[in-house]
Amino acid sequence: AAAASAVEEKSGAPEPSAKRAKAEGATDPFDHFDLRHHERFTAYHNGAQGVAVLGFTVPSVDEVLANYTALHPKLLVPGGHNKYTAEGADFQVLDVYAYYTDEKCVSDADPGTVIRFVQKDVGADGVAGGLMPLPGLEPVGAEFDGTATPAYPDHWVSNVKSRQGFLDTLNETLGFSPKVDFNAGVVAAGEAQIESTVTGNSSSFTTMDPEKALRDTSQVYLPINNALSPVGHVHWYLEELGQGIQHVASRVASLPAFVQRANDYRTITGEGFTFLNIPRTYYGVLTEAMLSESPDGDNKCGAALSPEDASAVFQALADAELLDDAGAVLLSAIENDCAAVDAALSATVAAYAANRDAIVAVLTKSTYINLWKLLRERLDEVSYIAVVRNKILIDVQGEDVLMQIFTSTVLQRKPGTEAPFLEFIQRLCAIDEPSEADPAAADGTPARSIRPGCGGFGIRNFLTLFLSIEVSKAMLEKAKADKAGKADVSSFYAKQVDMFTDQLVEANPILTAISDAMTGEGDANIANDAALAASWAAKKEEANGQLQTLSEKYNAMMKAHRQGPAAACLSV
Numbered sequence: 253a254a255a256a257s258a259v260e261e262k263s264g265a266p267e268p269s270a271k272r273a274k275a276e277g278a279t280d281p282f283d284h285f286d287l288r289h290h291e292r293f294t295a296y297h298n299g300a301q302g303v304a305v306l307g308f309t310v311p312s313v314d315e316v317l318a319n320y321t322a323l324h325p326k327l328l329v330p331g332g333h334n335k336y337t338a339e340g341a342d343f344q345v346l347d348v349y350a351y352y353t354d355e356k357c358v359s360d361a362d363p364g365t366v367i368r369f370v371q372k373d374v375g376a377d378g379v380a381g382g383l384m385p386l387p388g389l390e391p392v393g394a395e396f397d398g399t400a401t402p403a404y405p406d407h408w409v410s411n412v413k414s415r416q417g418f419l420d421t422l423n424e425t426l427g428f429s430p431k432v433d434f435n436a437g438v439v440a441a442g443e444a445q446i447e448s449t450v451t452g453n454s455s456s457f458t459t460m461d462p463e464k465a466l467r468d469t470s471q472v473y474l475p476i477n478n479a480l481s482p483v484g485h486v487h488w489y490l491e492e493l494g495q496g497i498q499h500v501a502s503r504v505a506s507l508p509a510f511v512q513r514a515n516d517y518r519t520i521t522g523e524g525f526t527f528l529n530i531p532r533t534y535y536g537v538l539t540e541a542m543l544s545e546s547p548d549g550d551n552k553c554g555a556a557l558s559p560e561d562a563s564a565v566f567q568a569l570a571d572a573e574l575l576d577d578a579g580a581v582l583l584s585a586i587e588n589d590c591a592a593v594d595a596a597l598s599a600t601v602a603a604y605a606a607n608r609d610a611i612v613a614v615l616t617k618s619t620y621i622n623l624w625k626l627l628r629e630r631l632d633e634v635s636y637i638a639v640v641r642n643k644i645l646i647d648v649q650g651e652d653v654l655m656q657i658f659t660s661t662v663l664q665r666k667p668g669t670e671a672p673f674l675e676f677i678q679r680l681c682a683i684d685e686p687s688e689a690d691p692a693a694a695d696g697t698p699a700r701s702i703r704p705g706c707g708g709f710g711i712r713n714f715l716t717l718f719l720s721i722e723v724s725k726a727m728l729e730k731a732k733a734d735k736a737g738k739a740d741v742s743s744f745y746a747k748q749v750d751m752f753t754d755q756l757v758e759a760n761p762i763l764t765a766i767s768d769a770m771t772g773e774g775d776a777n778i779a780n781d782a783a784l785a786a787s788w789a790a791k792k793e794e795a796n797g798q799l800q801t802l803s804e805k806y807n808a809m810m811k812a813h814r815q816g817p818a819a820a821c822l823s824v
Contacts, residue, residue, distance in 0.1 A: 282388035283334050284345060284368065296364030296494055301663040302672050303497035305366045306350065306408055308472065309385065313344040313371040319425040320348055326361045327352070327421070338387035344371040345386070350410070351495045356417035365410075365496050401510050403502035404466060406677055407450070407473035407709075411489045411498045415478040419451055422474065428452055431473065432709055432770075440803035441715075441722040441752055442810030444484020450475045450709055458701040465681060466503055471704030485721045489670045499658070499673045507655040507678035508635065511642040525674070526660045528720040529727055530643040531753040532580035536621035539579065540566050542614055551625075553617040555610035561603040565611060572596035578753070583641055586616050622760065627653060630683055647707065650771040651700075653680035654707030660724065667728070681706035708770070715759060723752045740821035747813060755806045762802065765795040 293304040310316055313333075320328055332347030346369040349361040370386055384391050396402055412418050422428040432450040440446075455471035477498065479487035489498060504510045511527070518524040543562035545554030557565065569575050574585040574596055585592045590612045597604040597611070604611060617624065620636040626648050631639070639646060645656040655678040661671035681702040726748040733741035769792035776785035813819070 285388055292363055297496060298493055300493055300665060303500060305368050307368040307370060310369045310371055313346045313369050316369050317346055323424045324421055329366060336387040339384055342373040343387045351412055352417055355414050356421055362495050364494050401504055403504050405469055406501045406503045407475060408500050409475040409498045411477050411486050412495045413478060415447055415449060415476045418476050419449055422451055440807060441719040443481055443807050444722060445480040446477050446486045447480060448475055448477045455704045457704055460701055465702040466505055473705060492670045497672060499675050501675035501677055503677055503679060507644055507657060507676060508638040508642055510676060511644060511657055515642060527643060528658045528660060529724050530720055531756060532576060533578050533753055533757050535623055535640045536618050537579040538581050538618040542618055547610060551621060553614055555607050555614050557603060557607060564601045565597060568597050568600045581615050581619050583619060647767065649708045649767055651682050652707040653683060679707045715763060719752050719756050723749055744818050744821055751806060751809055758802055759799060762795050762799045766792055769795060
């Protein structure tokens with residue numbers, strides 16, 4: 253199980269090593285605090301900061317050591333197996349290098365990142381050593397006073413050169429097996445393409461208690477990426493920093509509340525997390541057709557206006573600058589009881605007064621219509637608006653809902669360089685959509701037992717993340733060009749943003765088909781229905797093929813744009 257507890261940890265015995273005056277040649281009593289590990293990490297990551305160690309508690313370090321000694325001896329860290337007694341507990345600590353420099357076994361170990369296995373044997377009373385997960389640390393009880401939020405480990409993502417080699421190593425030493433494959437061509441943003449596989453152990457944990465599910469760390473997930481193209485985030489990460497941890501994902505109880513607080517603190521103090529830009533088209537845009545639809549239609553949203561009145565409403569909103577360039581209604585337009593909408597339409601659209609409530613309902617729902625099509629009534633309007641306002645990603649698999657958000661890079665040395673980032677998620681597990689027979693089904697109470705990793709890893713959001721990284725880079729370059737007064741350069745990057753956004757919009761229905769097929773295949777496997785599982789698997793592969801065709805289309809478009817006449821401005 254992954255080592256985790258709701259505690260802050262600080263070096264003990266007796267002061268942090270960074271503050272201790274050490275005699276020349278002195279060594280730390282605990283090898284894992286020795287300075288040479290820090291020096292090794294920075295030497296193999298171009299001097300950059302990052303995540304140096306993945307730590308796991310295990311029942312038997314000796315068993316893990318035997319597996320590595322027999323199958324992957326190159327990965328054993330010299331002097332990396334140590335035993336300690338501290339705070340009444342006996343510890344074994346084993347360090348191994350996480351990756352090979354290329355293919356497993358035939359290439360050398362990559363010393364840049366370490367996996368640490370810790371075995372803690374306590375006394376007969378079962379409490380010796382307390383919460384201390386590693387010898388030399390002092391547990392400090394966590395207090396959440398409104399300025400901090402508890403977060404619990406969910407998964408850790410690696411960028412590597414040999415994805416299959418790392419998968420095989422983890423299988424042969426720890427028994428980890430693939431859980432989700434994002435196949436070649438599925439994850440692409442323009443010319444940038446990657447493959448990714450989520451591997452991990454198989455936990456038997458289930459519960460009906462959402463709080464226990466939030467805290468549980470019995471299930472380990474390790475997504476692994478490799479680049480398929482000489483452009484894009486994963487490729488440049490490997491080029492600049494080498495193999496390593498791309499991002500760390502943590503679970504929180506309420507993601508909208510967490511992100512809103514982070515955004516508020518940043519607004520007040522000018523410091524704190526910033527998050528990746530998510531195009532508003534991900535959430536929904538207004539169309540004239542929505543204004544003409546019946547409120548009893550498929551979207552359960554419509555004002556039943558004539559085509560002429562619908563067009564007049566749309567044009568008046570555009571003239572009042574209450575729509576963005578893609579046609580998304582600004583959230584400020586629907587604040588204060590839609591006062592801005594009233595001001596824009598009352599005097600210009602004759603049909604507005606008689607249809608005000610229906611029009612306002614359409615405008616409001618248009619801001620999250622794409623999410624509503626996924627979740628229907630599982631969330632209320634206030635929750636949907638909070639999700640859109642804070643640019644949270646949402647996916648659904650069966651009755652499970654996954655909320656995700658990604659920070660911009662952290663530990664970054666200068667703008668434009670690669671660096672790790674953080675992910676925060678909320679898993680809403682086993683939540684049925686309310687019905688007339690059971691209107692309280694979406695009150696947050698799970699309809700059935702919660703399994704680890706409920707909601708999956710969001711095939712839709714995985715692609716959105718990849719696209720958003722590229723969009724954010726293009727938007728940064730556009731902003732720099734605007735500031736420098738370079739209109740042609742700004743136009744070049746604006747076109748890139750448009751193409752990434754268009755790719756996401758076109759991919760959405762295909763991603764829905766893939767997600768549905770993955771859910772169906774998983775449910776069929778649980779029910780031991782091989783024929784049904786095979787049917788869903790075939791549908792998944794068909795949709796994967798469609799997505800790959802779409803990826804190839806935008807790959808060619810982006811390459812043509814990058815090599816075309818518009819790119820000449822970049823060399824000036």
